[in-house]
Amino acid sequence: MTTKETFTLHGENLLKKVKELIAEGNIRKITITDKENKELMSFPLTFGVVGAIFAPVLAAVGALAALIGECSITVEREQE
Incomplete structure (x- = not known):
C-alpha cells in the first residue's frame, strides 16, 4: 500500500528536502x-539503492532548485 504526501517549498530548500526524504528510506x-502543477522532474526510488547512484539525480535537483521559485514535492511512501 502506498500513500502520497505533498510539500510546498521554495527552490533554495528543494535539494535539502529531497536528501532528507531519500534518507528516510520508505x-x-x-x-x-512548479506552482502551476506542471511536472518538472520525477524519479522512482528503489529500496537499498543509495550513494553514488543518486549523485546525478541530486545534481539535477540542485540545478533545478537554482532555476525555480516555489515548487511542490509529491512523495509516494510505501506503508508496511
Whole structure:
C-alpha cells in the first residue's frame, strides 16, 4: 500500500528536502512540480539503492532548485 504526501517549498530548500526524504528510506517515488502543477522532474526510488547512484539525480535537483521559485514535492511512501 502506498500513500502520497505533498510539500510546498521554495527552490533554495528543494535539494535539502529531497536528501532528507531519500534518507528516510520508505520512499517509492518523488515528483517535483512548479506552482502551476506542471511536472518538472520525477524519479522512482528503489529500496537499498543509495550513494553514488543518486549523485546525478541530486545534481539535477540542485540545478533545478537554482532555476525555480516555489515548487511542490509529491512523495509516494510505501506503508508496511
